[in-house]
Amino acid sequence: MSLIELTNYNLVIENTSLLENLNLSISPGETVCFTGPSGVGKSTLLRNLANAKAFSEGGLGITFTEHKCDFLGQTENIFPWYTARQSLTSLGINEQSLSKYNDLVEEFEIAALFDKNYSMLSGGEKQRISVFSSLCLEPDLILIDEPFSALDVPLKLKCIRGLKQISKDRELALLIVSHDLDIITYLSDYIWIAKQDKTVSVHKNDYICGIDTDEFLELRSSGIYKNIIAAISHR
Amino acid sequence: MDLELQDVFITFFRWFFGVLIGAGLALGWVLVSAKNRKLLSSSLFIYSFFRALPILGMSVLFARISISEMSKILLISWACFFPVVIATARGIMKEKDDLYRRISLLPSSTKVVYRHYLIPQAFVHFLSGVEISLGIGWLTVMAAEIIGTQNRGWNRGGLGELVYISIENGAWGVGIFGLVIFGLLGVASAWLWRRFSKYLWKVLFKSELPS
Numbered sequence: 001m002s003l004i005e006l007t008n009y010n011l012v013i014e015n016t017s018l019l020e021n022l023n024l025s026i027s028p029g030e031t032v033c034f035t036g037p038s039g040v041g042k043s044t045l046l047r048n049l050a051n052a053k054a055f056s057e058g059g060l061g062i063t064f065t066e067h068k069c070d071f072l073g074q075t076e077n078i079f080p081w082y083t084a085r086q087s088l089t090s091l092g093i094n095e096q097s098l099s100k101y102n103d104l105v106e107e108f109e110i111a112a113l114f115d116k117n118y119s120m121l122s123g124g125e126k127q128r129i130s131v132f133s134s135l136c137l138e139p140d141l142i143l144i145d146e147p148f149s150a151l152d153v154p155l156k157l158k159c160i161r162g163l164k165q166i167s168k169d170r171e172l173a174l175l176i177v178s179h180d181l182d183i184i185t186y187l188s189d190y191i192w193i194a195k196q197d198k199t200v201s202v203h204k205n206d207y208i209c210g211i212d213t214d215e216f217l218e219l220r221s222s223g224i225y226k227n228i229i230a231a232i233s234h235r
Numbered sequence: 236m237d238l239e240l241q242d243v244f245i246t247f248f249r250w251f252f253g254v255l256i257g258a259g260l261a262l263g264w265v266l267v268s269a270k271n272r273k274l275l276s277s278s279l280f281i282y283s284f285f286r287a288l289p290i291l292g293m294s295v296l297f298a299r300i301s302i303s304e305m306s307k308i309l310l311i312s313w314a315c316f317f318p319v320v321i322a323t324a325r326g327i328m329k330e331k332d333d334l335y336r337r338i339s340l341l342p343s344s345t346k347v348v349y350r351h352y353l354i355p356q357a358f359v360h361f362l363s364g365v366e367i368s369l370g371i372g373w374l375t376v377m378a379a380e381i382i383g384t385q386n387r388g389w390n391r392g393g394l395g396e397l398v399y400i401s402i403e404n405g406a407w408g409v410g411i412f413g414l415v416i417f418g419l420l421g422v423a424s425a426w427l428w429r430r431f432s433k434y435l436w437k438v439l440f441k442s443e444l445p446s
Contacts, residue, residue: 047333047336050336050337050340051331051336053340054336054339054340054344055339068342069340070337070340071333071336071337071340072333072337073332073333073334073336073337074333075332075333075334076332076333076334077333077334077337078334079334079351079352079355080334080445081355081356081359081436081440081442081444081445082351082440082442083442086441086442090347090350090351091338091341091347092341092342092343092347117442117443118445119443119445119446137341145333
């Protein structure tokens with residue numbers, strides 16, 4: 001049973017057709033990375049899916065099953081007038097729920113950020129708090145747009161590892177829009193590639209089959225990137 | 236003509252009550268019509284129309300209707316109403332951003348949307364609207380005080396009338412000094428409002444006012 005199913009779906013914005021005749025689906029526990037050239041309609045599709053679920057808008061050709069869904073866009077995902085902790089509380093995440101995710105707090109390096117005002121958080125800090133808050137809400141599916149685009153490589157790899165671990169442990173499905181090859185290769189089960197001809201092709205991710213987290217990190221930190229990543233890692 | 240402290244106080248009170256009534260009515264009206272988005276968005280055109288009417292022209296109209304103390308205050312309220320109502324309405328209507336989408340997906344979305352999103356967002360815009368209307372209030376005071384200069388409420392015409400008459404009669408010193416006082420009052424009121432906004436935000440939302 002799919003969490004989302006697109007059947008002959010056409011993505012049209014202000015009378016302009018961006019993507020046509022999409023037949024795609026996401027099953028529980030699956031991670032799908034949606035990539036392709038800029039401006040092809042990836043983020044718009046993600047927003048439309050969120051609109052269809054939240055407001056029942058533009059949902060012709062989109063079928064959702066009954067499940068908890070969260071959406072993280074490219075702009076604000078937590079309340080800009082609150083501290084990070086207040087934002088989490090306002091979203092319904094109490095201290096007890098937070099304590100369940102101490103490991104993730106460490107992995108995402110966000111312990112020191114909870115009492116900072118929104119305006120004091122950097123782009124990367126906001127992204128980490130947003131993804132963390134989404135995981136604390138324990139949805140069945142998260143729609144995420146460029147989740148770690150503002151992070152340095154070592155921290156991004158740690159966050160990817162944390163996200164992958166939780167999605168596997170909890171059968172959490174993810175639909176991630178990203179251009180980031182680390183996210184696409186390491187995190188995804190399937191890759192959707194949007195093309196200029198308005199179609200989307202689906203590929204099973206066999207690129208790193210059988211490689212575990214440590215191997216991947218080792219691989220990622222080797223070769224021509226070895227020295228620069230080692231330098232950045234010395235925080 | 237001599238400038239007395241009483242003139243400044245009278246002008247200040249007219250301005251204060253004018254802004255208070257205008258901003259209060261604007262906030263009340265937006266909150267009442269908040270649920271009816273069509274009414275809110277269509278009325279923005281009407282606000283833009285009335286906002287553009289020249290204050291001097293309106294002061295003549297108000298003088299035709301009444302030359303009482305209340306008409307002076309209502310003219311200031313009139314001018315202050317529109318910046319606040321437009322800013323606050325836009326704050327409420329700016330809703331379909333990523334955060335709004337996100338919280339609309341939550342199980343308790345209605346409560347979260349109103350309590351943690353719409354109200355704070357509208358309030359941020361309301362505070363900005365009031366800050367603009369403070370200045371517009373000072374701009375309008377003089378026009379309001381010229382209404383029925385023979386009929387002086389509280390037996391004084393106020394700073395605006397004093398400046399007007401002084402300059403008309405060539406008493407430049409008093410006139411320019413009066414204008415400087417207007418400027419200082421404007422700076423002081425904006426500064427005090429910003430401090431008060433931060434305090435009010437902290438009391439209401441237990442956080443720092445977003446910049």
